[in-house]
Amino acid sequence: MKRSIQHGLSFVRFPHRLCAALALCIALPCSAAYIIVDTGHTPQHPGATGASGRVEYRYNLDLSAAVTKDLQDHGDRVLRTSADGREIALQDRSTAAPDANFFISIHHDSIQQAWIDAGRQREFRGYSIFVSQRNPHYEQSLRCAKAIGERMLAAGEKPSLYHATPIHGENRPLIDERLGIHRFDDLVVLKTAPMPAVLVEAGVIVNPDEEARLAQPDTIAHLAHAIADGVDACQAH
Numbered sequence: 443m444k445r446s447i448q449h450g451l452s453f454v455r456f457p458h459r460l461c462a463a464l465a466l467c468i469a470l471p472c473s474a475a476y477i478i479v480d481t482g483h484t485p486q487h488p489g490a491t492g493a494s495g496r497v498e499y500r501y502n503l504d505l506s507a508a509v510t511k512d513l514q515d516h517g518d519r520v521l522r523t524s525a526d527g528r529e530i531a532l533q534d535r536s537t538a539a540p541d542a543n544f545f546i547s548i549h550h551d552s553i554q555q556a557w558i559d560a561g562r563q564r565e566f567r568g569y570s571i572f573v574s575q576r577n578p579h580y581e582q583s584l585r586c587a588k589a590i591g592e593r594m595l596a597a598g599e600k601p602s603l604y605h606a607t608p609i610h611g612e613n614r615p616l617i618d619e620r621l622g623i624h625r626f627d628d629l630v631v632l633k634t635a636p637m638p639a640v641l642v643e644a645g646v647i648v649n650p651d652e653e654a655r656l657a658q659p660d661t662i663a664h665l666a667h668a669i670a671d672g673v674d675a676c677q678a679h
């Protein structure tokens with residue numbers, strides 16, 4: 443009985459999803475890609491702390507959930523890493539599905555401690571995108587970074603650019619200033635991914651104004667659309 447109820451439910455739900463995917467395939471080139479969506483950090487090691495005290499992992503979790511839903515709505519298959527709250531090593535994220543077509547890691551940003559100590563938090567805002575030249579699919583990674591950057595700009599987001607500041611701890615070479623794309627060759631998830639890979643810092647949560655905006659459902663939705671549309675636009679058809 444239980445089995446037939448479950449089967450019945452999946453029967454009701456499946457055609458709906460299939461129709462949505464098929465409708466998109468007719469309207470747009472159908473990607474049907476297999477994507478790893480990584481939630482940066484873990485609850486135990488949650489990354490940056492926002493101005494309000496809410497930690498980065500929570501922001502990453504909300505945005506990666508929205509990106510996953512958008513990709514699935516486009517007909518893609520998605521594997522989420524670090525969304526279940528358990529500890530996971532960096533390279534276990536990027537190698538979780540060797541047959542995936544693309545890996546994207548979602549983060550939110552901090553700034554240098556010296557800038558925080560100087561009370562400069564409100565000077566920093568915006569997104570940044572990273573690729574590694576040590577990834578075996580660097581050119582494709584960069585194509586995807588550009589596709590995402592174009593859509594972030596179109597959504598009204600601005601690149602932060604401060605990671606290019608020529609100081610210790612920053613100094614990330616800017617590949618594309620207009621789109622906010624940097625090279626960061628030693629980022630573990632990017633250099634160990636066997637597929638094209640990009641890391642997105644969606645915004646600066648140590649800036650209290652920016653943090654409040656990044657917590658808004660509307661902001662999460664438009665960031666997720668920009669990221670998911672960019673990911674799908676750069677997949678081979």
Ligand SMILES: [Zn+2]
Binds near residue numbers: 482489490
């Ligand atoms: Zn992070």
